[in-house]
Amino acid sequence: EVQLVESGGDSVQPGGSLRLSCATSGFNFDIYAMNWVRQAPGKGLEWVSYISVGSTSVYYADSVKGRFTISRDNARNSVHLQMNSLTAEDTAVYYCARDVADCSTGTCYEIRFDSWGQGTLVTVSS
Amino acid sequence: EIVLTQSPGTLSLSPGERATLSCRASQSVSGSYLVWYQQKPGQAPRLLIYGASTRATGIPDRFSGSGSGTDFTLTISRLEPEDFAVYYCQQYGSSPRYTFGQGTKLEIK
Numbered sequence: 643e644v645q646l647v648e649s650g651g652d653s654v655q656p657g658g659s660l661r662l663s664c665a666t667s668g669f670n671f672d673i674y675a676m677n678w679v680r681q682a683p684g685k686g687l688e689w690v691s692y693i694s695v696g697s698t699s700v701y702y703a704d705s706v707k708g709r710f711t712i713s714r715d716n717a718r719n720s721v722h723l724q725m726n727s728l729t730a731e732d733t734a735v736y737y738c739a740r741d742v743a744d745c746s747t748g749t750c751y752e753i754r755f756d757s758w759g760q761g762t763l764v765t766v767s768s
Numbered sequence: 769e770i771v772l773t774q775s776p777g778t779l780s781l782s783p784g785e786r787a788t789l790s791c792r793a794s795q796s797v798s799g800s801y802l803v804w805y806q807q808k809p810g811q812a813p814r815l816l817i818y819g820a821s822t823r824a825t826g827i828p829d830r831f832s833g834s835g836s837g838t839d840f841t842l843t844i845s846r847l848e849p850e851d852f853a854v855y856y857c858q859q860y861g862s863s864p865r866y867t868f869g870q871g872t873k874l875e876i877k
Contacts, residue, residue: 677866679813687805687813687856689866701865737812751800753860754818761812 644668644757646738651762654728658766662723664738664759671719675741677755678712678723680734680764688734692741693721705731728766735761770795770861772869780877787844789872791857796837801860804833804842807871808853816855817842844874852876 650662664676678690691712692701700712711724721738739755771794781787791802799820805813815824817833820840830845844851857869 686871687807687858687868689858689864689868692865703864739813752819752822753801754803754815754824755805755813755858756815756818756824758812758814 644740646740646757646759648736648738648759648762651736651764653765653767655768656729656766658728659724659726660728660764662725662736662738662762662764664721666719666721666738666740669740669757672716675743676712676714676721677739677741678721679737679739679755679758680732681737681761682731682734685734690736691723725764728764730766733764733766735763737761769864770797770859770867772857772859772867774855774857774869774872776872777870778873778875780875781847782877783847783849785847787842787847787851787874789842789844789855789874791835791840791842791869793838793840793859797840797859797861799836799840802833802835802840803858803860805856805858806851806853807856813856847874849876 645667647665675694677692680688680690693712693714709727714721738759740757742756743750743753773792775790802820804817806816807813821833832843834841854871854873856871
């Protein structure tokens with residue numbers, strides 16, 4: 643069974659830092675790209691960051707670029723999100739999500755997030 | 769940046785009725801990259817439809833997706849009590865890599 647379990651969420655003051663982790667099991671982690679998606683209280687989903695299989699490609703939403711860093715440890719089947727210079731606007735539940743696509747032709751199609759963790763809450767408040 | 773606009777914001781229907789949810793893109797989107805998710809309160813999103821029209825594993829056939837270009841639709845043919853939730857569309861693009869619509873809340877009338 644595919645499982646993704648986030649951890650590291652906490653209450654932190656503005657300007658502070660936090661490191662989120664997503665532990666995975668039940669699948670070959672090192673052949674899947676991964677993402678972080680967040681959801682502010684009562685709001686919709688916002689994609690945050692992406693990391694490719696070999697960590698060669700990383701992407702960020704403009705709202706977190708320069709402050710957040712995504713990384714992965716294929717030996718430990720985990721993905722992380724280092725969050726610095728946090729503001730109240732970063733308050734949200736953070737989900738990790740597995741990225742799946744059909745890349746058999748060389749170009750990737752049917753890209754989707756097929757498995758999600760249960761989320762971890764980050765609260766930024768003084 | 770491609771913006772996805774979902775309508776209506778809230779849809780009030782009764783079990784057994786048909787639901788039609790819209791997702792409109794500000795620029796043309798390849799159908800291959802249009803995805804629908806369902807989210808229930810306190811739960812993570814669940815993949816419903818990808819490639820605009822392909823049901824994910826385990827998704828009942830009362831859920832269907834259609835559309836192309838800038839207009840995409842999620843249809844639930846006959847609502848079951850467990851279908852009342854929030855639905856999001858998502859697209860894969862260049863920058864940002866992914867965007868979500870703001871969601872449609874499907875509530876019991």
